[in-house]
Amino acid sequence: MMKILVCVKQVPEFDLEAEIKINDSGQGVVTNHLTAFRMNRFDEYAVEEALLIKKSFSDVKIEALTVGPEDASAAVKRAMGMGVDHGIHILTREENPLLAGQVAQWISIVAKTKSYDLILTGVMSEDQMQGQVGPMLAEFLDLPCATSVISEKLAPENQSVIAEREIEGGYRDVLELKLPALLTIQSGINLPRYPSLSNVMRAKRAKLEIIAADSLSQQETATVSALDYPGKTRAAEVLSGSQEEKAQQLYRILQEKAIIP
Amino acid sequence: MIKKTAVIFESFEGKIRPPSWEALTCAVELSNGDTDEIQLILLGEKLEALAQEISEKGGRNVIAIETGNGGFYNSARYKSILTGLFREQGVTHICLAGTTQGLDYAPGLAIRMDAACLTGVEGVFDAGDRLGYVRSIHGGKIVERLSVAAPLTVIVTQPGTFKPFSDSNSAQGTVDLRADSGEESTIRNIEIKQVQKESSALAEASIIVSAGRGFKEEENLDLIRQLSTVFTKSAVAGSRPLCDLGWLEYSQQVGVTGAMVAPNLYLACGISGAAQHISGMRNAGFIVAINIDPKAAIFNYSDVCIVEDLTTFIPTVIETFEKLKAI
Ligand SMILES: Cc1cc2nc3c(=O)[nH]c(=O)nc-3n(C[C@H](O)[C@H](O)[C@H](O)COP(=O)(O)OP(=O)(O)OC[C@H]3O[C@@H](n4cnc5c(N)ncnc54)[C@H](O)[C@@H]3O)c2cc1C
């Protein structure tokens, strides 16, 4: 049997309805009943890729894992709704910051006991935007790793996977990695499916494997962070008035700048 | 504290990747004038001329390591060569550019060396007894200021955020050319293949109108095409998600993994302003953004901000512009 792990993260979506605000400690953002949470978009591609592998090879088991507080389990449930077989939740305390190195270490401790053949992560989390957990996890597990993977083909007969990494300028870096290996999945590799009703029902009933982060290792706190709202790099003149007035102003501004005749 | 910073340069097809010069600027900003040392590092194949170029333009000593392996970048080998080198050199900071290659090996290198690692670094500051780093989170709606207490920090810069290094006064450094035949790797390089030619359409356009996920439906893209026809010498571009969906061609994608553009006018419609997109268009002459969310990050990079629903506003712009043109 081949075992695949997909790491998924629950992220908040801040938009018109749920404006982003920094909390009183200055180290986090406020989330409340207005905040919509969803699975990190890049992780949807990773889940889909695992499901596609399962479809083309027999005897594949896919597990999804998340690290986070209570609510984070929704991302695992979503993955199960898409068709993942088993869910694992490394439960952190609400106040634990999720530092990349720490998250990767926690996952590695759990993964060591499970002997996965392939581990998939997203290329980046939309909230932290670091692209670190995947390659760090690979390092903790001493696995070969390829990031920004835009195409992959397993070759179980060779115990390897051929991966194409997207690099700059329309090029791809084509590699063969010995299994077990870790790939971080870039958007565009596939079209992630929506959860199916039957899988969602199954996911609802399924019991997640819950592991307390504290039982794995102690939190590091070498990093001090303070959040701020971004400054402006340009004039950022905000137009006002009706739509038509704004369009007229824009026309005049572009004329003044000699951008249009 | 005396810092010793290593800057890892990257080359592709015999040329230095431009963001490497930005990583050097970051290293210079971190350093304390003359007391701190900056060592330049280059890995790859046939490095002599490139190493010479870096030592001249960078004004510092270069260690260039021929890695064999057909000149291919290989993360497993790079991590082991660099770990050996940095143990020998005793560095406190490592700077490199957040290219797809830098992002591929830097986090693993940091873990291997027990170092802290920061990616997407857009600025540095003095945080008292430590150095501080600035990066964007939450799609650019928040900036994070971090300071790290670690004997070694790996700093990966966001392309386009630091100025490319240039200093005409700097003295030329020395070049130390080495070779590392390397060990077997669990990763085998097969080839570098080109899947897409760079399109000249975006490079030649003086006005680029660009669409993002705010368009929601493929049909809505007619709006951006019509808007484009209002201007002469214009082209239609977009953010990555629209290309992933197949609504636009990948040759139309602007950003770190798409085209880097600098038209006279960049008109961003329904684009949130994630760092990866901003890197590709921040050098445009004039930037106008249309977004329904007044807090959209794109507005922080814009000359003119228009808070409107693009589905109704773009038709108004087209109509108004046609009317005013006719006068
Ligand atoms: C390694 C890597 C490389 C990447 N390279 C690139 C790249 O080259 N180029 C790139 O673009 N991205 C790239 N990305 C992706 C990037 O991180 C963002 O995910 C992407 O840029 C977001 O695209 P968007 O702004 O169109 O979508 P979103 O972030 O979803 O933003 C949509 C915006 O539309 C607005 N909106 C919604 N409805 C309306 C309406 N009716 N009227 C007006 N506005 C509306 C919303 O307020 C929002 O601001 C990369 C990511 C990674 C990890």
Ligand SMILES: Nc1ncnc2c1ncn2[C@@H]1O[C@H](COP(=O)(O)O)[C@@H](O)[C@H]1O
């Ligand atoms: N808290 C988490 N739980 C599970 N997976 C995570 C977590 N954080 C990051 N990841 C995985 O690592 C990828 C990169 O995240 P990041 O390093 O935060 O940009 C994500 O796409 C996820 O697949």
